[in-house]
Amino acid sequence: NAGVMQNPRHLVRRRGQEARLRCSPMKGHSHVYWYRQLPEEGLKFMVYLQKENIIDESGMPKERFSAEFPKEGPSILRIQQVVRGDSAAYFCASSPGVQGGLLETQYFGPGTRLLVL
């Protein structure tokens, strides 16, 4: 059973270009989360999605950032008109979406390292 997959692993963009980051959750997982990590810092929550639904986007910047998790295919985090401050590692995680009181274990992918020149 493959883990969470992210591609590309490394992405270089010039200021003003678009960045598209892809995440394929673990098999059987219907919940996807995106986090951003700046150097020497902890991860910051961005968005939580289920298939075709955004559940919580409270951590997403109001402009230029968007996320989707279509019925078919991977989840996409899209950053338009990138700026140097967008340079970071972007991690995707997935969970099965089982009901219950415990916080679900989230399984993280290897991340995409975005560098904006």
Place this chain on the structure above:
Amino acid sequence: LAKTTQPISMDSYEGQEVNITCSHNNIATNDYITWYQQFPSQGPRFIIQGYKTKVTNEVASLFIPADRKSSTLSLPRVSLSDTAVYYCLVGDKGAGNKLTFGGGTRVLVKP
């Protein structure tokens, strides 16, 4: 969400036990305590989760006192490969299942 405080870094030697204490004075009744481990250039990995008293798995133990205002992650007999950043997280499912990471504790295991 309850704020957590943990040491910035800790050094240890191979074969020793490492104990990392996390303070969470404002923990709520429904909150669980979860620890993740992150190696350089990798995503975090779940280690252990607990609500009270003691939890043990094949990787670590988690000690939670009765007042739940702190917790201690215990790594027995560490090896060089345990060098990583360890994050203490506190929250409940009502928070929408999102994880709130602090700065973590950077553990360096020396030979």
